Amino acid sequence: MTEQELQTHFKKYRLNRGEYDRICSLLGRPPRGVEWALFSALWSEHCSYKSSRLHLKKFAFKSKRVLQAMGENAGVIDLGQGEKVAFKMESHNHPSFIEPFQGAATGVGGILRDIFTMGARPIALANYLCFGEPSAKRMQTLVEGVVSGISGYGNCVGVPTVTGQTEFHSSYNTNILVNALAVGLFCDGDPVVTSNARGAGNLVVYVGAKTGRDGVHGASMASEAFGAESESKRPTIQIGDPFMEKLLIESCLEVMKRDLVVAIQDMGAAGLTSSSFEMAAKGGVGFRIHLDHVPLRDSSLGPEEILLSESQERMLLVCEPGKLEAIKAVFHRWGLDACSIGEVTTGTDVELYWKGDLICQIDPKLLTDNAPMYDRPYDSWTARNKKQSLQAEPVALDKSLRSVEGTSRQWIYQQYDQRVGGATVRDCEHDVAVVRLPHSGRALGLVLGCRPSIMRLDARLGGYDAAFYPALELAAKGFQALAMTDCLNFGNPEKPEIMSEFVASVDALADAAKLLDAPVISGNVSFYNETLKQNITSTPATGLVGLRDNVDSIPSSHFNQNCERIYLWRFDAIQMVGDQLGRNPHFTGDMNPAQVAQWLGLVLRASHLPNIHATKVVGKFGLGYALYRMCQGELGARVELGEWAPDLAAFGQERMYEVLFSGSQSALKDLTELAHGSETSVWDIGGVTRGELTLGGERKDLSALHGLYRGGWSENFPGLS
């Protein structure tokens, strides 16, 4: 190959000189034919985690509950009493920016497949969304498209969307984030199935939708000028079909439960290539695959396109030959086809055939285990926004309630089916979603984390907060955090300033997870979230699950009894000014992570006190905003000035961390006892009243505040109604 041809190939297959040299030395010769496409796909950042793998090792610790962690489709934890859950979070940022409806829909479909591939029935969905400013180009369309894509897919497939987080900031104007999380449940001895292929002579079986040109990574197209002729060859948008997915869920769970399969894997990114190579490599076996046996929607597809197609709703499984007919019968009953496309061999190579000819034979481990790993340059973290004192810039409550950051998200979540499945205890209206576990009757709590405003303040603090804040929300509802998943959305890792934020936040997140004994058991990294040289806010989104013994006495999210007392419990480590509403972000103080984790345990105990009836973690916009969010209908609050708030401005002051409790008179003594010796403060700050929210003598009419909070959405998005 001439130097010029080589350069063309590098560009087409997105490989660099160093990677090419590595391939040559692994193969003992230059790559040829479809090998270029295979290396291109499996050595991509998306499949190989080459820039992040080194740092993801920091998440390697486990707790006694962890049954499966990183490396499988999803992590699995044991809840005891015969119940286990699998969960994972994944990004679909770029496809959602191009085609918001299908991008978000296929994001939901993909994460669901990661869950039921393990043998778990999906029981809950959540989504973490970051949009740009409402006035940014296409933003109204993007918001509408993403939300209806999630709703269209999740509702139809019959998995409730129980919680979410939606952020808005200019850094996402040209690169939105769409992260979807799914939780699945195993019970009654449901098997946990992995993707490790085994047993020479076993069959490799293809099930689900036929293969089309969807999302074929047409690096090949990038070098062609678009003309009338190339139009038809352009990689097409992946279309999700939730109906097909529903049929796949039922049929796949059935074949797994009946012990008909040895291994199973969904065809996600890089489609058939990644699924077959990973299955063979993990099992240490060989595969012989006849690419011309793959069912096609478009008969003009060639082997390379078949290997790389990202058509949705497809699975690859391995079974004993004697079980193929039983498998086919199950799929047929659900209106789906299954067909054998190859077999497991005694060797360790994957052999790819096209119409009888061997077109490629390669050891899959060269592509999976031997992918490059980069130690991208970064600097050790320095807190740039830490100041000696705060320049207080409080935001008035009225303003925060109607701002896009503070207004109600009801327009979004009302479009999601939050109750299908008949197990939802707390829906999207609440800070923590709760799903009832059907067999034990216990409660599973689910909450998302990562506050981009804290990440912009400081990546190390933001990393800690991505675990601590949601864990605190769980604790305040009486849930012990058990494990977490993450979706690390960052800009270009080749830029040291981005890589430094990545390393700082991953270090912090890993440390927090250890302190909470809630390991990171699954996740996803999305780099290169940059457009026109502008990087997004580094956004390490998280999802935490927690457990409590019952569904009956979970503290309410709202004041629920007139004349009750309101208590504030403050762990006063950090005081800050967030950048919401254009403020200049800075903070004072230091965080002692071990102390925070310890305090979380006390909050957990407090939320189980019988004289505590409602709780809320104070977050964005500070105490005043949180107090308003606890008001519902006619029930409001009257809160005094005092040590906790020496002036009116203090109600708009943000800190890490504070929790509000409401309960009977006797609760103060109990809270104070719990707090004793922990260097935290508990105060009785006021009482529950009717019709008003009065902060430090300033009275606001509750119905007017409700109007602002509910009306803020349409003020910001006049086009969406």
Added chain:
Amino acid sequence: MKKTVGILRFLGTNCDRDVWQSVEALGLEAQWLWFEDQFRCEDFTAFIVPGGFSYGDYLRCGALAAKAPVMSSLREAAAKGYPVLGICNGFQILTEAGLLPGALVRNESRKFIDKWVELKIANLAGWATALRSGETLRLPVAHGEGRFYVEDDELKRMHDQGQVWMTYVENINGSVEAIAGVSNRSKNVCGMMPHPERAMFSWMGGEDGRSVLNSLLR
């Protein structure tokens, strides 16, 4: 003999397991009725067509399911006077099958709506005697195409026969006269957009669904 409720299952039905859970919670036996099969009416005491997205809601909601073989048995059961309840997509299927009047079309807002709503019982359905006319219920809805539509003369006939079963207190989707549930002329076949099976226990946020299902299954 224990009473057995037949629960219809089509490709894409997704509230089937929820309905099963509710039927069991009321102390009754449930049995699946697969869309490709036919059944003997005498083996059952009542039938439920659950909600969900049969055939992905493609073409028209309920249209493809209405043609399935199981529906000919259900038609027979309906004619023989067995109690039949269609919930949400099940309601859509029953209208497409001609077992109930009217049609369900896209919500006025053109958006899917999931929320708890107040409902008012307008007329007694044959079997739903536990629900008194004028009584109110609080149940969740979850639908994108739940706007009840019917032509004027048919609506008049429905009123004459007392076929308007329940209405929304606040018309959330633009239904004709805020109609949320209807029955056939002989009042044994009923359809409703709200989901009673999602309001069976206090931990779900309400228990009003019990009285609906209880009266069907008693």
Added chain:
Amino acid sequence: MKIGVKILPKNEVLDTQGRTVENTLRAHQREVNQCRVGKYVQLDINESDETKALARAKEIAEFVLYNPLIETYELEVVKR
């Protein structure tokens, strides 16, 4: 003048509705080679010249009616 805009999913794009209708027809012994489900939009344009009306309809179709990423469209003059 009335112009009809026929919108269909692109041939190479998966048509989920079409696939489901096709499968159901097959299950009822009404097999067809392929079924695709699209939309039909009728525009009554205040224009009597056919060429101008078609040009106007084309502009409208491309403005919002179809999504070039996933759909194709055809125009037809509606004769009464």
